[in-house]
Amino acid sequence: MKGIELKEPVSTKLQSLGELQQTKVIALFSLVGMTITGLMALFAVYNQSWTLALSLFGSSSIFFFAFYLVKWRNHSHVSSIIITYSLYILMFYLILTGGVANTGPLWISIVPPVTVYIHGLRKGLINISIFVSIAAFIMFSPNIIEQQALYPIEFKLRIIYSFLTISFLSALYEYSRTGLYNSALALNNKLNYLAHFDELTGLRNRRSAEIILDDHVLKAKSGATFSVLLCDIDFFKQVNDKYGHNIGDKVLVETANVFTKLLRDTDYVSRWGGEEFLFILPDTNINEAYDIAERIRTAVAQHQVSLMDHDISVTISIGIQEHRGIMSLDNLISLADKYLYEAKRAGRNRCLPHV
Numbered sequence: 001m002k003g004i005e006l007k008e009p010v011s012t013k014l015q016s017l018g019e020l021q022q023t024k025v026i027a028l029f030s031l032v033g034m035t036i037t038g039l040m041a042l043f044a045v046y047n048q049s050w051t052l053a054l055s056l057f058g059s060s061s062i063f064f065f066a067f068y069l070v071k072w073r074n075h076s077h078v079s080s081i082i083i084t085y086s087l088y089i090l091m092f093y094l095i096l097t098g099g100v101a102n103t104g105p106l107w108i109s110i111v112p113p114v115t116v117y118i119h120g121l122r123k124g125l126i127n128i129s130i131f132v133s134i135a136a137f138i139m140f141s142p143n144i145i146e147q148q149a150l151y152p153i154e155f156k157l158r159i160i161y162s163f164l165t166i167s168f169l170s171a172l173y174e175y176s177r178t179g180l181y182n183s184a185l186a187l188n189n190k191l192n193y194l195a196h197f198d199e200l201t202g203l204r205n206r207r208s209a210e211i212i213l214d215d216h217v218l219k220a221k222s223g224a225t226f227s228v229l230l231c232d233i234d235f236f237k238q239v240n241d242k243y244g245h246n247i248g249d250k251v252l253v254e255t256a257n258v259f260t261k262l263l264r265d266t267d268y269v270s271r272w273g274g275e276e277f278l279f280i281l282p283d284t285n286i287n288e289a290y291d292i293a294e295r296i297r298t299a300v301a302q303h304q305v306s307l308m309d310h311d312i313s314v315t316i317s318i319g320i321q322e323h324r325g326i327m328s329l330d331n332l333i334s335l336a337d338k339y340l341y342e343a344k345r346a347g348r349n350r351c352l353p354h355v
């Protein structure tokens with residue numbers, strides 16, 4: 001049943017905005033990575049550190065490839081994997097060789113923010129733990145390769161301490177960032193829901209019904225038929241006056257439930273106003289619409305709303321109108337309203353016109 005189903009999925013807009021932003025950041029990371037390693041490579045050439053220059057140029061090309069993938073091929077996931085792991089390999093290389101004047105390990109502080117942003121908190125922390133274990137192993141193990149850089153123990157310890165502190169701060173930042181993002185997403189869902197649905201009954205609201213009506217009026221130009229039922233609860237003011245507004249609300253909710261249970265999969269029902277409801281019945285002529293209206297009217301009249309000490313029931317009046325030819329939306333609704341008014345005048349608890 002389409003009674004409580006959204007035409008376009010909620011939250012997708014904000015979600016895709018978030019994905020778009022992440023794609024942009026991945027592109028930016030790869031661009032910055034490419035530029036920095038490129039500049040460092042030039043600096044290494046200037047210093048005649050040929051192996052370092054070659055590795056940095058290699059890294060710069062990999063970052064360019066990651067940039068190409070995200071920018072022109074839309075492969076942001078592959079690109080993010082390339083950025084992360086080529087960054088790790090470059091860092092291990094800098095720790096191992098010392099980079100320029102044994103300052104290579106200083107660069108590992110960029111690993112935590114990049115990792116948690118790209119991989120999220122859980123996967124990011126796992127990656128960081130693996131990274132720091134390997135980095136510590138390289139720094140603290142006896143020489144793995146011949147030209148391995150040697151660092152004073154105080155330097156190695158402080159590099160690890162500062163790395164852990166930056167990891168903690170990055171995780172904290174990512175935690176609050178995702179928390180805020182999720183609250184914005186939930187709020188967006190709620191606003192989107194309220195823009196299309198009535199909070200009390202859960203039915204579509206008038207705005208949503210008007211969008212569907214516009215669509216059907218347009219389709220009717222190419223020969224499609226549809227009908228509307230404008231329905232109003234009889235003497236509803238008396239229900240409020242006698243039992244109070246809260247019971248009045250309960251009656252509205254239960255009446256809405258009766259409606260949704262009776263609808264066909266293709267039909268729509270909306271809360272048009274206070275105690276007024278509008279049904280849209282696609283591919284339905286006036287005769288079929290009358291049968292449906294009668295079924296709805298009878299079901300509401302037979303339904304008992306259970307209160308603490310007794311039950312109450314209400315009746316409804318319905319004005320029916322089939323869309324014909326190039327009838328405008330206003331014309332369609334005002335004709336349905338005219339029949340509803342006649343049904344009220346004729347004694348209520350009825351559907352008009354008779355067919």
Ligand SMILES: Nc1nc2c(ncn2[C@@H]2O[C@H](COP(=O)(O)OP(=O)(O)OP(=O)(O)O)[C@@H](O)[C@H]2O)c(=O)[nH]1
Pocket residue numbers: 200232233234235236237238240244245246247248249252273274275344348
């Ligand atoms: N409980 C409750 N009452 C509502 C809500 N919206 C509108 N109403 C009430 O619906 C009543 C409508 O009253 P009227 O327009 O006089 O119509 P009626 O008493 O139903 O009489 P007829 O339509 O002529 O049969 C008013 O008392 C409104 O306050 C709502 O969301 N909750």
